[in-house]
Every structure is written in C-alpha cells, then in structure tokens.
Amino acid sequence: MVDLLLSGDLLGIFIKLFGVVLSVLYMFFCIILIRQLASMRKALTINDGGVLDILAYIQALLAAFLVFYALFIL
Incomplete structure (x- = not known):
C-alpha cells in the first residue's frame, strides 16, 4: 500500500474508479429513462413518431460505450 502511495499512480486509480462508478450510474439513469x-407511453398519448425512444436508445448505447471505455481503456 505504501508503494502505491509513493509511486504517484494513486491519482490514476482514483480517476479510473470515478470513471467506472459514474459511467455505471449513468447507465442506470439511461435504463430508468x-x-x-x-x-x-401507457399513460399518455404522445405523437412524436418514436423520436423520444430513438433518442433514449442512442443515449443508452453511448452509456454502454462509456462503461466499456471506463472499464477497459481508462
């Protein structure tokens, strides 16, 4: 543990940890959305032609990419 603190890589570990945690929380937000x-849609009649659904699924794909990025690349 002392070697980790002295090596100066502690900042990198915190950045990765926060990246992973925040991207997973963002993914949960997209699922809830x-x-x-x-x-x-069950409660109201909305005539948007499915644009809201498309935007929500695009956001979920971007969130999945962000989780992948945080886990494997960051």
Missing part, C-alpha cells in the same frame, strides 16, 4: 418513457 427508457422505463419511464414506456410508462409515459
């Missing part, structure tokens, strides 16, 4: 849209 998709479920909220489905619930809203």
Whole structure:
C-alpha cells in the first residue's frame, strides 16, 4: 500500500474508479429513462413518431460505450 502511495499512480486509480462508478450510474439513469418513457407511453398519448425512444436508445448505447471505455481503456 505504501508503494502505491509513493509511486504517484494513486491519482490514476482514483480517476479510473470515478470513471467506472459514474459511467455505471449513468447507465442506470439511461435504463430508468427508457422505463419511464414506456410508462409515459401507457399513460399518455404522445405523437412524436418514436423520436423520444430513438433518442433514449442512442443515449443508452453511448452509456454502454462509456462503461466499456471506463472499464477497459481508462
């Protein structure tokens, strides 16, 4: 543990840890957003032609890429 503190790589570990945690939280937010849209569609009539769903799925794909980036590249 002392070697880790002295090597100066502690900042890199914190950056990776925060990157992973925040990207996973963002992925959960995207999942909740998709479920909220489905619930809203059951309760209300929305004439958007599916644009909100497409945007939500694009956001979920970007969040999945961000989780992959944080886990394997960062």
